[in-house]
Amino acid sequence: MAVPCPITGAPMLTEKVGEVTIDRSPGHGIWLDSGELYLITEDARHAELPFWADLFRREQSPPVDTGRRLACPHCGQTMSLESFEGVTLDWCKKHGVWLDAGELEAILNNLRLEPGYLRGVALRLSDMRF
Numbered sequence: 001m002a003v004p005c006p007i008t009g010a011p012m013l014t015e016k017v018g019e020v021t022i023d024r025s026p027g028h029g030i031w032l033d034s035g036e037l038y039l040i041t042e043d044a045r046h047a048e049l050p051f052w053a054d055l056f057r058r059e060q061s062p063p064v065d066t067g068r069r070l071a072c073p074h075c076g077q078t079m080s081l082e083s084f085e086g087v088t089l090d091w092c093k094k095h096g097v098w099l100d101a102g103e104l105e106a107i108l109n110n111l112r113l114e115p116g117y118l119r120g121v122a123l124r125l126s127d128m129r130f
Contacts (some may be wrong), residue, residue, distance in 0.1 A: 003031055006070040006079075006090070006098050018043035023073075029100040031073060037084075037097055037107075044108045045117060059113060060106035064088040070098055085110040 002011030005025035012023035012031060020039050023031040032040070069078050072092035079090040079098065085107045090098040099107075111117045 003073045005029075006031070006073050012073075027101060029098060030104060031096060031098055033096040034094075040104070041108065041111055044111070045120065054112055057109060057112060059086055060109050061086050062088075062100065062103050062106050072096075073098075 003023045007028045012025045070090045074095040079092045082091040
């Protein structure tokens with residue numbers, strides 16, 4: 001059964017990001033089940049990029065709609081707003097996270113700014129909840 005988009009209620013499409021299958025609502029964002037954000041960021045950490053790719057990288061902070069409260073597409077509970085790598089995401093403690101369009105890219109960008117991330121020493125236990 002397709003997971004409903006927490007914004008529109010329409011069934012989301014599934015697609016692969018590396019080895020992870022995500023749910024995407026075109027134009028709105030993506031749903032990541034618990035642990036999938038960690039897997040995606042680990043895949044990105046090991047990705048080979050040209051040496052110049054990080055030369056002009058700057059932190060990205062997508063806009064936040066603090067007045068919006070989304071329901072988890074699995075349990076219907078109101079998700080909390082949580083900050084992760086400069087991005088505010090909607091988080092269900094039981095099921096996963098909702099990332100608005102562009103937020104995954106901002107997280108991956110911001111992680112690359114951490115010197116220890118590429119060496120693998122920046123893993124924080126609190127990040128594993130996502």
